Amino acid sequence: MPLEPNERSGQPIAKFESMLKTDDIYFFDAEDFQDIIHHYLNNGKIALAKKAIKIGLQQHTDSVELKLLSIEVMVFENNLEQAEAMLDELQLIDSSNEEIFIQRANIYSKKDNHEAAVSLLHHALNLTEDSFDIHSLLGMEYLFMDKFEEAKNNFMKCVSFDEQDYSSLYNVIYCFEFLEDYDGAILYLNDYLERNPYSEVAWHQLGKMYFPKKLYKEALVAFDFAIISDDSFIGAYFEKGKVLEKLGRYEEAIENYDITISMEDPTSYAYLRIGRCYEKLNKDEEAKSYYYRTVHEDPLLDKGWLAITGYYFRQKNYDKALHYINKAINIDxxxxxxxxxxxxxxxxxxxxxxxxxxxxxxxxxxxxxxxxxxxxxxxxxxxxxxxxxxxxxxxxxxxxxQTCEMQYKMAGYYLLISDYPRAQYRLINALKIDADKLHLFKDEFPQFYNTEWVTNIIEEVKKASR
The missing domain is CATH 1.25.40.10 (Tetratricopeptide repeat domain)
Structure with a gap:
């Protein structure tokens, strides 16, 4: 049943959608329109957001906030010239509105002028105390510029404003990881966990930071805590499986990968990891079965075809190995x-x-x-x-x-084409680098090893080194 136009509803979105189904025109406060538009933008319903903007501006023609939301949509749809023209008009009216500079920064970012975007965002910071969104945007601009230290610092500020902002937390760790500062990431996450001991995301990220440092036991503990915090956290089970593989505990690794499969639709990566575990356990038939499941689940996963190639290569079935490596090459x-x-x-x-x-x-x-x-x-x-x-x-x-192996081999090759001066040069080089590996030359070129010519070179080098 449509709501009455004068009814003070606590559900402006429901009221707005009811209005769209009728010929009635309901009046909304400008703030209500902002809430409605933000709702649609956050849910990717751009067409409905544009309808709300249009009606909102009809009812509140001078609303700067609604005009800025209109500009936000223009920027999203790459109508940049139109957006800039409206921003010029708004800036004459309200030059201290930080949102004007944020939208200008978004336009410059769209044009790949990230330095100008950063400058505008810093100006916006000086105009407001509500800096959370601006620091998030700055972080992204610095990422575009490959300035990971600056990006990290801005995302850290976002996390300090809202410790449940996992998007910013992920970005902080991404920056640490790109900078290969795993110790810094571990310190940061442990500090975060002191305040948020049940954050499955932070435990998960901590485990991932221990992994490249080969601190597998510490990583295992972190993933266990992530699972304790959320026993449906698929990523933690998967990463735990990878750690157990590194520790040689393949049966346990398989159990964890199986858990991920039971919780959600099977993934080709889980099948692939299980296959590799069976391979390490020397259970070739089980390994082959899971490798085939891998490519059945995702025929474009080249690593699956490579795994099958390896299986047949070990079985000395080279024709099948060739067939499957060609499949991998066709993909990559x-x-x-x-x-x-x-x-x-x-x-x-x-x-x-x-x-x-x-x-x-x-x-x-x-x-x-x-x-x-x-x-x-x-x-x-x-x-x-x-x-x-x-x-x-x-x-x-x-x-x-400085490898003698290549020198010995080249000496033999030059002898094959009777180029004795170059053969002598290579053989002398090889002997000087490592005379103890002369057997490499003897094994590969026995037809030359016992010749007087080679024997004389060997003796000369030995005398010179005494």
Whole structure:
């Protein structure tokens, strides 16, 4: 039943929505309109907010607050020129209204001029004692500018105003984490927990800060307290499972991942972690089952396909391993480690051309690991392209200049193409770096090891080092 126009209702939103369904026009205080508009904006109902603004301005044509809400919607919808024009008009009327400068700051932020936005927000701070929202906006602007220390300080002020503002608390910890100041984060969270001992969010974040410091027992205690504070906190069970994995307590880790699955729809990540636990327990069939559940739940999770690849590689079923690593590459073709795994599988299958290409892709995508250069060079030699192998190791040597392994291998490769001066140079370098690893050369190039030429070089280096 529609409310009477003159009824003093404690539910302006219900009254407003009732009005929209009728031809009646109800009168609202400007403050009521502000409450109605904020309600719709907070719930993402922009069209209803705009209706309320329109009717509100019809009833209260001079309301600066309603005009500012109209500007807020304009900024949200990227009608920036129109918003700036209205702000110019309002500033002539009320130059000390901090909300005018906040909206101007929002406009500059939209234009990626974050320095100007920060300047305006600082000006707004000088105009009001209610600074909570402004510090929150400043924190975000500093994040955009990668000024994490300044962002952290502003979010800390938000938390000091309202310790239940978990959004700001998360942002504080994010800044600590980006700055890799885990000790600072731990100190801050422990101080926070002194005042809020049952904050599951803070316990959860504290556990996550202990984790990169490898303080696994302390992390476990923190996650346990998070669960005590809220036994339905799925994130705490999941993180606790990860800690238990690190401690080698795989059965317990599985139990915690299972709890997350029982509480909510199963996630591919939970299945993947369970599969890895079974793999560590040497229960390959169970591991395989959960890996398949992973990709069934999320076919685009490349790590799931990689896990299946690893399973079949360990089973020496290289054809299936190749099939599944290609699925991972199809999802993330920019992942160097996937290309390296692909190259390894092709190499085992003697698909030398494909292996060579895959190693090349891995290096081009930034995988400069020591064994990548070695295996790529080996593939080139198997393709009877020793010159390419030498070039590969020459590149690799730039990253590992003081490793004898590359020098011994390059000496052997130069001997394969009868380039004795360069072979001598590499062999002498290798012996000077580590003569005790001469067996590497002997094992890989036995056809050269016992030759008089090599024996003489070895003896010369030994004499020189005495």
């Amino acid at each position: 073709g920019e992942n160097a480690k996937y290309w390296k795994k692909c190259a390894r599988i092709h190499s085992v299958l003697k698909n030398n051309d494909e292996a060579y290409y895959a190693y090349q892709q891995a290096v081009e995508l930034g995988n400069y690991e020591f064994d990548t250069w070695f295996h790529w060079a080996d593939v080139a030699v198997q393709n009877l392209d020793v010159h390419a192998a030498i070039q590969i190791l020459t590149q690799g040597q730039e990253f590992y200049p």
